[in-house]
Amino acid sequence: MITQTKVKKGNKRVSFKRKRIWLPFFILGSLFEQISQFRLPRWNQELLKTESFIERRMFYALKAAGYDIVCQVPSGRYRIDLAIPKYRIAIECDGHRWHSKPKDKARDRRKDKHLESEGWHVFRFTGREINFKLWWCMKVIYIATGRTPWTIFLWMRYPGIR
Numbered sequence: 001m002i003t004q005t006k007v008k009k010g011n012k013r014v015s016f017k018r019k020r021i022w023l024p025f026f027i028l029g030s031l032f033e034q035i036s037q038f039r040l041p042r043w044n045q046e047l048l049k050t051e052s053f054i055e056r057r058m059f060y061a062l063k064a065a066g067y068d069i070v071c072q073v074p075s076g077r078y079r080i081d082l083a084i085p086k087y088r089i090a091i092e093c094d095g096h097r098w099h100s101k102p103k104d105k106a107r108d109r110r111k112d113k114h115l116e117s118e119g120w121h122v123f124r125f126t127g128r129e130i131n132f133k134l135w136w137c138m139k140v141i142y143i144a145t146g147r148t149p150w151t152i153f154l155w156m157r158y159p160g161i162r
Contacts, residue, residue, distance in 0.1 A: 046071045054093045054130045055081050061134055062091075062141070075118055078111045083120075087145050090120040095127045 049071035050056045059082060062069050073080040073090075082091040092108070099108060112122045121144060125137045142148070 051081075052093065052095055054095060054125075054127045057134070058082060058091060058093055058125070058130055058137065061138055065138060065142075067141075067145075075120070076114055078114060080115065080120070084141075084145070088120050089141065089144060090115050090122045091141070092122065092124045093127070093130060094124055099126075 046069060047056065047059065050059055051072075055071070059069055059071065062082065062084070067084050068086060070083045070085055071081070073083040073085075075090075080090040081093045083089065084091070092111075094108070098104060108124070112124075115122050123140060123144070129137055
């Protein structure tokens with residue numbers, strides 16, 4: 001039986017039972033995602049912090065390329081979706097639902113200005129780019145980190161090569 005405890009009127013907190021039930025399904029789902037993308041299944045604690053499929057897909061690609069990734073990095077009142085702290089690169093994965101309206105685009109511009117003032121290099125990729133042109137997204141990051149762009153083709157062909 002799943003229970004919830006009320007903290008205040010209108011504010012609900014999920015009990016530990018629900019978290020214990022949810023966690024194994026998330027872990028299994030992420031392992032199946034990796035297998036479906038023809039990768040050896042590996043578990044990483046940072047995967048729990050990702051909030052969408054496109055973030056996880058970009059996470060897998062960056063991890064396979066050998067980058068150290070940190071998810072949901074706080075910066076002021078904002079959070080960075082994926083960050084490569086060694087190079088101060090912030091990667092934002094924008095789904096159509098939350099980033100297509102003019103109000104959302106203005107919020108994204110404010111976030112970019114804030115992150116750039118903090119010294120981050122911000123790269124925004126749409127869900128369409130991540131799902132259909134992942135090689136292009138990786139090429140942009142390779143160039144930003146100083147790797148030679150032709151190594152992206154080695155990574156695509158042989159994911160274990162770094």
